Amino acid sequence: MNKLLDQSLRPLVIYALVVLIVSIPFYFLTINWIWENELDKHHYAIREKLEKRLTSLNLPDSSVTEMIGVLDKVQPGFSFTQATAPSADSSYTLIRFDTFMKDREQFRCLTTDIRVNGTLLRVLIETNMEEIDETILAIAAVTIFFFIVLFAGFIYLNRRTSLRVWRPFYDTLASLNAFRLEGGKPVAFPVSQVTEFSDLNQSLDRLIDASLASFRQQKEFTENASHELQTPLAVVKTKLDLLLQSHLLDQPQMQILEDAYQAINRVTRINKNLLLLAKIEHAQFDNQLDISVPGLLAELSAQFADRFESSGIRCTQQVSEMTLQANPILLEILLTNLLVNALRYTPAGGSVSVRSDQRKLIFDNTGISPLNEQNLFRRFAQASVEHAGSGLGLAIAREICERYGWQITYHFNCGHHHFTVSF
Numbered sequence: 211m212n213k214l215l216d217q218s219l220r221p222l223v224i225y226a227l228v229v230l231i232v233s234i235p236f237y238f239l240t241i242n243w244i245w246e247n248e249l250d251k252h253h254y255a256i257r258e259k260l261e262k263r264l265t266s267l268n269l270p271d272s273s274v275t276e277m278i279g280v281l282d283k284v285q286p287g288f289s290f291t292q293a294t295a296p297s298a299d300s301s302y303t304l305i306r307f308d309t310f311m312k313d314r315e316q317f318r319c320l321t322t323d324i325r326v327n328g329t330l331l332r333v334l335i336e337t338n339m340e341e342i343d344e345t346i347l348a349i350a351a352v353t354i355f356f357f358i359v360l361f362a363g364f365i366y367l368n369r370r371t372s373l374r375v376w377r378p379f380y381d382t383l384a385s386l387n388a389f390r391l392e393g394g395k396p397v398a399f400p401v402s403q404v405t406e407f408s409d410l411n412q413s414l415d416r417l418i419d420a421s422l423a424s425f426r427q428q429k430e431f432t433e434n435a436s437h438e439l440q441t442p443l444a445v446v447k448t449k450l451d452l453l454l455q456s457h458l459l460d461q462p463q464m465q466i467l468e469d470a471y472q473a474i475n476r477v478t479r480i481n482k483n484l485l486l487l488a489k490i491e492h493a494q495f496d497n498q499l500d501i502s503v504p505g506l507l508a509e510l511s512a513q514f515a516d517r518f519e520s521s522g523i524r525c526t527q528q529v530s531e532m533t534l535q536a537n538p539i540l541l542e543i544l545l546t547n548l549l550v551n552a553l554r555y556t557p558a559g560g561s562v563s564v565r566s567d568q569r570k571l572i573f574d575n576t577g578i579s580p581l582n583e584q585n586l587f588r589r590f591a592q593a594s595v596e597h598a599g600s601g602l603g604l605a606i607a608r609e610i611c612e613r614y615g616w617q618i619t620y621h622f623n624c625g626h627h628h629f630t631v632s633f
Contacts, residue, residue, distance in 0.1 A: 572630045
């Protein structure tokens with residue numbers, strides 16, 4: 211993702227580069243055109259001076275012819291030929307081999323007529339333009355250099371000015387990033403003299419206050435509902451226990467009571483899990499300790515030993531020493547839910563293994579078919595129709611992982627379920 215300042219600066223940079231690229235040939239052609247015009251004016255001035263000075267000498271025709279011959283030989287850039295009739299002047303650019311420079315050179319030329327003592331002469335005046343081209347290139351290079359300096363200064367000043375102008379926005383953004391809804395404290399936004407930023411902070415204040423009030427109401431409702439449900443559920447469960455101990459019931463009646471008893475147990479578990487989720491979301495497990503993962507897994511495996519043995523499932527552990535800083539209750543719930551999940555989806559005679567790989571903890575268990583990944587970590591969603599549960603175990607596991615910035619993933623490969631927790 212790009213920063214806000216870069217978004218505003220990029221069009222300016224692109225526009226300036228386009229203008230620079232387009233201006234280079236245009237600038238060169240303009241200067242070259244100016245130089246050619248100046249050379250043409252210079253050539254006509256030379257023509258006028260040459261014609262006036264030769265005429266003013268009042269030399270005989272033979273002397274004029276001799277002088278023109280001498281000028282043809284010793285004066286570069288001039289060529290005289292006798293003409294029979296006047297011709298139109300012609301200015302043009304020519305590239306030819308220069309015997310004096312021993313190289314191909316570019317010349318600006320003027321072909322014109324002059325009269326000396328009544329004799330019509332055709333004069334060719336040439337000026338080497340190589341120095342002019344070097345001058346144009348030097349001017350262009352200097353112009354580009356100062357353009358780059360100006361452009362760099364523009365970028366620097368624009369960024370510096372933008373940073374100062376947008377500083378209140380970044381301060382507001384930093385305050386929002388530090389805000390935690392579960393903390394229950396409002397955000398203290400910095401005071402800004404800019405009207406737009408002040409209006410933004412006021413709107414955010416109202417929004418956060420409304421969110422905090424809604425959060426507190428939801429928290430109170432969840433806690434109160436869970437606590438209020440515990441008492442009637444306990445009463446119903448006790449009454450069902452008494453009925454199940456009665457000898458006056460026949461088999462169909464006993465089956466009905468057993469089904470009701472199982473339903474009450476499921477409702478009780480759901481109620482406890484919902485209360486646990488609410489506590490996790492509201493950050494009520496703040497205390498953290500350094501916990502040894504292999505030690506905690508060893509304790510949980512001992513608790514699950516009878517269940518694994520009764521199901522004919524072999525459980526192995528290969529976990530190297532790993533210490534995590536977390537709440538001991540939440541970490542125990544996370545590992546317990548993953549073990550229960552592995553036990554639920556492992557067929558009789560299968561195997562469950564827990565192993566570590568650097569900062570990862572991997573739960574592998576044999577399985578028949580992959581679980582529904584879309585419903586896997588959703589609340590009350592069933593990942594498999596064959597093994598229905600409350601639909602909250604893996605949701606709680608994901609909530610705990612998100613609480614500490616861990617990542618939990620699942621994939622099915624070669625008849626094995628793989629749950630990986632990356633710390």
